[in-house]
Amino acid sequence: MYKESFNTSLSLAQSHYYPSNPADQNGGSAGKVRMLCRYVEPVLLSENCLSVLNRFIANEQLQSISVIDINRRAVGIIDRGKISDIFLKPFSRDLLGKKPIGELMDADPIVVDIKAGIDDVAQIIIDSGMRHMVSGFIIHENGFYAGMATGLSLLEEITHRKQRELFALAHHDQLTGLPNRLLFKDRLLQACQNADRNNSTLALVFVDIDRFKFINDSMGHSTGDRLLQFFAERLAKNVRQSDTVARLGGDEFVLILQNLTSDKAVFPIVSKIVEQLRLPIPIYEHTLQVTASMGIALYPQHGKIVDDLIHKADIAMYEVKQRGRNSCLMFAAGMEQKSKERVSLETHLRKALERGELSLCYQPQIDLKQGRVRGVEALLRWRHPELGNISPATFIPIAEETGLIVPIGEWVLREAISQHIDWLAQGLPPLRMAVNISAVQFQHDGFLVMIKQLIAEYGINSGYLELELTESVVMKHAEKAIKTLTELRALGLKLAIDDFGTGYSSLNYLRKFPIDRIKIDQSFVRGIKNTPANEAIVKAIIALGESLGLETLAEGVENAEELDCVAGHNCIEAQGYHFAKALSSDDLMAWLKSNPGMFGRCEALSA
Numbered sequence: 001m002y003k004e005s006f007n008t009s010l011s012l013a014q015s016h017y018y019p020s021n022p023a024d025q026n027g028g029s030a031g032k033v034r035m036l037c038r039y040v041e042p043v044l045l046s047e048n049c050l051s052v053l054n055r056f057i058a059n060e061q062l063q064s065i066s067v068i069d070i071n072r073r074a075v076g077i078i079d080r081g082k083i084s085d086i087f088l089k090p091f092s093r094d095l096l097g098k099k100p101i102g103e104l105m106d107a108d109p110i111v112v113d114i115k116a117g118i119d120d121v122a123q124i125i126i127d128s129g130m131r132h133m134v135s136g137f138i139i140h141e142n143g144f145y146a147g148m149a150t151g152l153s154l155l156e157e158i159t160h161r162k163q164r165e166l167f168a169l170a171h172h173d174q175l176t177g178l179p180n181r182l183l184f185k186d187r188l189l190q191a192c193q194n195a196d197r198n199n200s201t202l203a204l205v206f207v208d209i210d211r212f213k214f215i216n217d218s219m220g221h222s223t224g225d226r227l228l229q230f231f232a233e234r235l236a237k238n239v240r241q242s243d244t245v246a247r248l249g250g251d252e253f254v255l256i257l258q259n260l261t262s263d264k265a266v267f268p269i270v271s272k273i274v275e276q277l278r279l280p281i282p283i284y285e286h287t288l289q290v291t292a293s294m295g296i297a298l299y300p301q302h303g304k305i306v307d308d309l310i311h312k313a314d315i316a317m318y319e320v321k322q323r324g325r326n327s328c329l330m331f332a333a334g335m336e337q338k339s340k341e342r343v344s345l346e347t348h349l350r351k352a353l354e355r356g357e358l359s360l361c362y363q364p365q366i367d368l369k370q371g372r373v374r375g376v377e378a379l380l381r382w383r384h385p386e387l388g389n390i391s392p393a394t395f396i397p398i399a400e401e402t403g404l405i406v407p408i409g410e411w412v413l414r415e416a417i418s419q420h421i422d423w424l425a426q427g428l429p430p431l432r433m434a435v436n437i438s439a440v441q442f443q444h445d446g447f448l449v450m451i452k453q454l455i456a457e458y459g460i461n462s463g464y465l466e467l468e469l470t471e472s473v474v475m476k477h478a479e480k481a482i483k484t485l486t487e488l489r490a491l492g493l494k495l496a497i498d499d500f501g502t503g504y505s506s507l508n509y510l511r512k513f514p515i516d517r518i519k520i521d522q523s524f525v526r527g528i529k530n531t532p533a534n535e536a537i538v539k540a541i542i543a544l545g546e547s548l549g550l551e552t553l554a555e556g557v558e559n560a561e562e563l564d565c566v567a568g569h570n571c572i573e574a575q576g577y578h579f580a581k582a583l584s585s586d587d588l589m590a591w592l593k594s595n596p597g598m599f600g601r602c603e604a605l606s607a
């Protein structure tokens, strides 16, 4: 029976293995003494010293031998050092050889249950002043001798565990527990090798939370962290165990989907994930609804080299962002060229400001009742020495994504204010100066401070400075927007909602926004006479403005027909090619001179 229990312990000890996935090891049990247990034939208390000496001589691996009583209970331990020390003395073999072992053994062994935790044993050894650290301790199971463990094996186990912890730390993301970039690359390499062996396809999917930065900045970092954890859980729940979900940093996640039966097999999986990610996420007292953009690259179709594959999945994800987010796309050859152009444009844009390649144009805004210029809209222009004129529709989104819009936006405001002051100095009546403010700028922490500083620095009458914000910028996180708009209003600035009608507006909020003007988007003005639906919308927006006490301005008026129509519905102001395109300061002067009625009597222009 004892033999049986010894053998069981031995086989258990031998069969123990460490899981290969470090995440499993990390989350696994703290480790039992069972894994240290080595079966060593014990000696009986009544045996004599010589027989024990012979065992040590025959087996150099033995550091110590345990002593059991006739009931097979551990009662002592004999250390190799002690035995050899005694028997090396002259005549000791003869003198002590026939004595019972009980006289030489350490009668105070550390005996531990096989189920005890390794940490507890380590603590017992430390508490006993490190006794038996080398020789070992005796392990019992249900009161019977089960084997021995040396302190060395305990040390080794603890060291391994520390190494595993360090491995897990170095290879896992601390916030979500997912593999990090380092481990992800390793897994991807392995997955590619597997795909080669099995002749199968794998998909690498880049996942990015849409507008995460904004959520993180506006709702606080702890909400952001919680969101990332939820997001990680959702991703992990929606893939197979054999697949990998990793976090590369920030809000960037990746999936490695293995053993796909065909190229198309990835779409149902990814579409399902997109759907699942959209579901509301309860965080503290909020319920957040986020979306994600996903880019897919296939191995081996889109790249045989891991870095190449990563690059392509990233390009595909970027393309999804460009097309309005909240979707997934597979990499396609054309995307790469577009991405290269974008990167090159971004590099040029970074230098555009310091190289003086940016300038402003001004498009007149006309009061329709009086037929006079009331203001101008400042529109940014970029002329690159080799690439020529680059449209703001192309470079403003890049400036927004890279954060360059913050310094560029400040430059625009400075330039526009300087121009306003310059025109006044030239004797022109004050013109309202409308400046476009992008979402990134508006949400930037230093925005209000910067505006206050500019007003103080230039001494501009703030009533002539109008900020244009799009509908979506103010409607999203409307409560916060109301606060900022109210502060801007208190500084005396005018506020306009740009591209009105293209986004989603809550009438309730619209009522609360301290704004002065609604700019009707040009898509409703275009061909208004022949498109009854557009005319109805324009009419409704004008009526809405009237009822809320807001002025209205029709954008993109290109001909007399469109002008008559918007004027006929009592729109207050208009701008568009029918009057003038966006003009340089000099051209605007020339235009004003050739349209003398536009300013009424103005000596500066008639000079």
Ligand SMILES: Nc1nc2c(ncn2[C@@H]2O[C@@H]3COP(=O)(O)O[C@H]4[C@@H](O)[C@H](n5cnc6c(=O)[nH]c(N)nc65)O[C@@H]4COP(=O)(O)O[C@H]3[C@H]2O)c(=O)[nH]1
Pocket (backbone or CB within 6 Å): 363, 378, 379, 380, 381, 391, 392, 393, 396, 409, 412, 435, 436, 437, 438, 498, 499, 522, 555, 556, 557, 558, 575, 576, 577, 578, 582
């Ligand atoms: N087809 C047609 N177009 C007309 C007509 N009248 C004006 N436009 C164009 O419509 C755009 C109006 O500006 P937006 O809606 O603010 O749209 C602007 C604005 O969103 C952005 N943008 C321009 N300058 C700035 C800036 O300084 N800061 C920021 N954040 N965005 C700017 O770039 C967009 C495009 O600007 P632009 O290319 O200058 O294009 C301008 C203008 O040239 C017309 O009768 N017909």
